[in-house]
Amino acid sequence: MLLIPCPWCGPRDEAEFHYGGQAHVAYPENPAALSDEEWARYLFFRDNPKGRFAERWNHTAGCRRWFNAVRNTATNEIEAGEVTA
Amino acid sequence: MRDVPEHPDWLWSSPEPKRSYDVVIVGGGGHGLATAYYLAKNHGITDVAVLERGWLAGGNMARNTTIIRSNYLWDESAGIYEHALKLWEGLEDDLGYPILFSQRGVLNLAHSLQDVRDSVRRVHANRLNGVDAEWLGPDEVKEICPIVNVSPDVRYPVLGATYQPRAGIAKHDYVAWGFARAAAAMGVHLIENCEVTGVEVAGGRVQAVQTTKGRIAAGTVALSAAGHSSVVAATAGVELPVQTHPLQALVSELLEPVHPTVVMSNAVHVYVSQAHKGELVMGAGIDPYNSYRQRGAFHIIEQQMSAALELFPIFARAHVLRTWAGIVDVTPDASPVVGKTPVDGLLVNCGWGTGGFKATPGVGWCYAHTIAHGEPHPLNAPFSLERFTTGALVDEHGAAAVAH
Ligand SMILES: Cc1cc2nc3c(=O)[nH]c(=O)nc-3n(C[C@H](O)[C@H](O)[C@H](O)COP(=O)(O)OP(=O)(O)OC[C@H]3O[C@@H](n4cnc5c(N)ncnc54)[C@H](O)[C@@H]3O)c2cc1C
Ligand SMILES: [Zn+2]
Numbered sequence: 087m088l089l090i091p092c093p094w095c096g097p098r099d100e101a102e103f104h105y106g107g108q109a110h111v112a113y114p115e116n117p118a119a120l121s122d123e124e125w126a127r128y129l130f131f132r133d134n135p136k137g138r139f140a141e142r143w144n145h146t147a148g149c150r151r152w153f154n155a156v157r158n159t160a161t162n163e164i165e166a167g168e169v170t171a
Numbered sequence: 172m173r174d175v176p177e178h179p180d181w182l183w184s185s186p187e188p189k190r191s192y193d194v195v196i197v198g199g200g201g202h203g204l205a206t207a208y209y210l211a212k213n214h215g216i217t218d219v220a221v222l223e224r225g226w227l228a229g230g231n232m233a234r235n236t237t238i239i240r241s242n243y244l245w246d247e248s249a250g251i252y253e254h255a256l257k258l259w260e261g262l263e264d265d266l267g268y269p270i271l272f273s274q275r276g277v278l279n280l281a282h283s284l285q286d287v288r289d290s291v292r293r294v295h296a297n298r299l300n301g302v303d304a305e306w307l308g309p310d311e312v313k314e315i316c317p318i319v320n321v322s323p324d325v326r327y328p329v330l331g332a333t334y335q336p337r338a339g340i341a342k343h344d345y346v347a348w349g350f351a352r353a354a355a356a357m358g359v360h361l362i363e364n365c366e367v368t369g370v371e372v373a374g375g376r377v378q379a380v381q382t383t384k385g386r387i388a389a390g391t392v393a394l395s396a397a398g399h400s401s402v403v404a405a406t407a408g409v410e411l412p413v414q415t416h417p418l419q420a421l422v423s424e425l426l427e428p429v430h431p432t433v434v435m436s437n438a439v440h441v442y443v444s445q446a447h448k449g450e451l452v453m454g455a456g457i458d459p460y461n462s463y464r465q466r467g468a469f470h471i472i473e474q475q476m477s478a479a480l481e482l483f484p485i486f487a488r489a490h491v492l493r494t495w496a497g498i499v500d501v502t503p504d505a506s507p508v509v510g511k512t513p514v515d516g517l518l519v520n521c522g523w524g525t526g527g528f529k530a531t532p533g534v535g536w537c538y539a540h541t542i543a544h545g546e547p548h549p550l551n552a553p554f555s556l557e558r559f560t561t562g563a564l565v566d567e568h569g570a571a572a573v574a575h
Contacts, residue, residue: 134414134415
């Protein structure tokens with residue numbers, strides 16, 4: 087089980103969290119202007135690196151707040167100092 | 172129970188790679204091996220190398236729970252999975268190798284009124300597609316699998332089940348070895364400990380692959396790297412709509428035969444069969460986060476066990492012997508991607524996620540056709556990369572009961 091550092095509650099068991107996938111995926115600024123390719127990219131394509139990955143977590147069984155973390159998907163290590171509210 | 176054959180001597184040769192092949196297949200799992208076999212057998216194409224970074228079939232092919240069925244909802248899925256099931260039915264003779272294919276049937280349990288409606292709908296859809304399917308009430312479920320608890324006094328009582336009698340299990344290692352042996356006998360090179368580190372593209376066309384055993388030129392490069400598909404495709408500048416997750420499974424110690432079929436439950440979320448040797452084989456869903464580590468968290472296993480005990484009180488004294496994980500490539504619509512990429516000569520087979528073992532002969536057949544003709548077979552044409560742009564998704568999430 088991962089030990090995930092919630093920025094508000096400190097390190098807690100993975101079972102307390104809900105995963106939110108890739109971080110920093112912004113809703114398109116002007117949706118009406120998007121081509122089909124751009125919509126496909128926004129809806130269905132997410133980064134899937136073997137290595138550093140910025141991702142979202144929600145502390146559902148704790149403070150219920152979202153935050154971002156950077157984890158290495160090859161080792162599952164979460165980078166200290168890269169957990170941001 | 173059948174006698175299990177002795178561990179085999181070498182079934183294939185291990186040649187040094189040549190500097191060039193007509194076709195290079197990246198990934199020596201079940202799909203890569205089946206593709207090589209049908210390339211040689213159906214299309215006479217034997218200047219083929221299968222490059223595997225580890226040992227043959229040590230990825231998900233070695234780690235899956237071997238459930239084979241074709242009772243998917245949508246026509247596109249029924250098409251390719253039923254084609255696969257028909258091939259499974261003749262595969263032992265075709266390969267001349269025992270694969271312990273056992274058509275013991277699969278029950279997909281329904282625990283809510285919505286489950287019941289979805290299941291009955293799926294039974295009708297299956298029948299229209301020539302897939303054997305029946306809807307059973309709780310008593311009939313009990314007849315087929317006496318150890319399932321169909322009492323109404325549980326939190327999620329069994330309200331019925333779909334039943335596919337032709338579904339079953341097979342011995343995954345033997346399937347891989349059978350394909351490998353037959354492909355090697357027709358001249359295919361199976362090359363282990365050979366990781367593809369890059370795909371070389373020039374002028375929009377694939378040229379070669381870079382590997383830990385040097386550069387290997389190829390007319391066609393066919394990816395079949397399961398959980399690592401994104402990593403390999405990215406070296407050719409191709410992005411894929413897949414996310415890589417751990418998927419766990421477990422076995423109990425060897426027990427007397429108690430479980431005659433395969434039982435899957437989406438709602439309480441576990442599935443169980445009993446392997447030929449006697450161990451109970453169980454699994455459920457993915458660990459939620461992206462990861463390339465072939466391991467998952469124990470609380471996921473605990474949830475599977477509590478679901479299993481709800482359905483099978485008789486398992487209360489059984490012991491878990493071993494748990495493990497593979498890494499699976501999951502798409503947004505829970506259907507695979509098999510076909511062309513924007514790079515000429517570069518083909519992709521990925522996104523089978525938690526359920527691609529059952530497809531092994533079917534996808535091998537269709538992917539070989541795609542390689543040989545440069546165009547998809549009608550059965551894999553719907554599973555194009557473009558469907559995410561056109562919107563023609565084949566949404567099997569939920570529709571197909573549990574995904575495996
Ligand atoms: C726990 C678990 C249970 C499952 N249960 C079922 C089930 O009951 N029924 C079902 O139908 N499906 C099931 N599946 C899914 C099924 O196992 C997969 O969909 C299927 O095995 C994928 O195809 P494959 O056999 O070719 O994959 P793999 O065996 O994973 O083959 C891919 C190969 O590519 C190699 N590779 C990766 N990168 C490179 C590279 N750069 N260079 C060279 N080689 C590379 C890997 O080492 C690997 O051997 C399960 C999976 C898991 C993990
Ligand atoms: Zn918190």
